Amino acid sequence: MESMLHITTLHYLVLGAALFLLGVIGVLTRRNVVIVLMSIELILNAVNLNLVAFSRMWGGLHGQVFAIFVITDAAAEAAVGLGILIAFFRNKETVNIDEVNLLKW
């Protein structure tokens, strides 16, 4: 009970791991490309939560700066990923990830 009421770094890490796992399940099992991209955002957010929690643990700001860089990367990834999605939809008229199989033999 004592460990339940005193929120430590470990609590934030467990929350980050749970969120990461949800994102991995979404990426590996869903069929809609839009939802796969959203699951990647979930994964990046789990990483950000860990970085900020460690920054709190050490009393420094390096983790927060890295979290800002990760958000920048997420913006770039979302822009390019959604551009690829639009090109894919124009060619195949679907958003089904099973049909992205041109490199399969």
Place this chain on the structure above:
Amino acid sequence: MAPVATPFFFYLLSGIMLIGGILVITRKNPVHSALALIVTLLAQASIYLMLYAPFVAGVQIILYAGGIMVLFLFVIMLVSIERSMKERQFNSQWVVGMSAATALGGLFIAVYTKGKDIFPDHALSMVEDDNTQKVATMLYGQYMFAFEIASLLLLVAIIGAVVMAKKRI
């Protein structure tokens, strides 16, 4: 300002985040998934406030919940989702994917049971009054090259998105 009632708000916000995450990966309609993801991101911004990171919380709300999610909703409007909503929701490798995810969860649980005692349970004191100023000083001082590379990355992403999405260049 020191956070008040930390355990209550931690469990409340974690619950909101996890329920939002589960909704993101289970809904049929991508618009519902996007709205659940926005709820998750806002709850996470509140958790950043509890961790003495007000600037990251602001960036999370403005850039993530505001910018990136609007981009997602625009693209959901552009592609037609009616057909995919009627189809099967899980891809053809979902058994393999689910086993891999289960293995990853087992790894997380193993790491938790083995290594939960190595983390110090105290947190060093932090002030948030000049948080934004300190983050800015680090971004433009110590992390200047990383900052420049990030701007270059954004330029490449803009050009890449235009090249991908445009019919004829």
